[in-house]
Amino acid sequence: MQPLIDTSIDGHVHTRRCGHAVGEMVEYVEQAVARGLRVITFLEHLEAGINYQPRSWLEQEDFDDYFAEGLRLRERFRGVIEVRLGVETGYNPAAPAAVRTRLARYPWDRVGLSCHFHAHGGSHLNLLSRRQESLDTFAAIGVDRVLSRYFDALIAAVREIDCDVLCHLDAALRHYPALRFDDSHRQQIIDLLDAVQERGVALEINTSGFDFRGTPFPAPWIITLALERGIPLSAGSDAHRPEDVGRYFDRLPAFLTGLSA
Secondary structure (H helix, E strand, C coil): CCCCCCCCEEEEECCHHHCCCCCCHHHHHHHHHHCCCCEEEEEEEECCCCCCCCCCCCCHHHHHHHHHHHHHHHHHCCCCCEEEEEEEEECCCCCHHHHHHHHCCCCCCEEEEECCEEEECCEEEECCCCCHHHHHHHHHHCHHHHHHHHHHHHHHHHHHCCCCEECCCCCCCCCCCCCCCCHHHHHHHHHHHHHHHHHCCEEEEECCHHHHHCCCECCHHHHHHHHHCCCCEEEECCECCHHHCCCCHHHHHHHHHHHHC
8 A cells, every 4th residue: 555655755955045044955965864765855945026034045046056066966875865956936926927937947856835925015024934023013914814815825826836746835824823724714725725636736744843833734634635635745844954854754654644544
């Protein structure tokens, strides 16, 4: 019987290049080897048309260097572990053409899709930020409204951007206290999963969620809906430190089997 998820592949790894992670690419590869993985996929951040500081994504010159180093590591570790070079594409509803243009510049091994920013007052707010000023602004806008726009953006992104995997589906506002999805958000998530299924996109099981809430992203009920639709699952640590590579992957088989029972 084919397993529900392949935990020998870490499909979501960042490095110090994004500005909010630490460690060099080689350190992440060495950690993946130490954990017995057979594939590591770097998924560095790409954004277009986002007005936010400090910048938390790579620009073209950064990606040029990223590919040069990644290809060197691919050769160095050939026969030991497969090194894949991908991108985590942040979707901007105001600039889908610019996103596609930036994606077309490089031969990605994997394209992950996410949405990290919320347009507000001529600039953007980081949906995954723990800054109190950001959380206060989201509260002033209305958390329900922010989440509705977030899920609308993901639905549009899946339909408009060619990608391989949808990342950390419900991680938005993860630092907001007592966050709850209402019935309209749940319907949006169902519509999003339907779009994921139609487009043949995988759903990431992001194990960074174990640190935030004791379960991965997305929530168990969302994963159950994905399993019912036959959506393939992809393991990703969302590592921002070398020691995070493959974190909690040992928990995934039993966790997912429990959901599918």
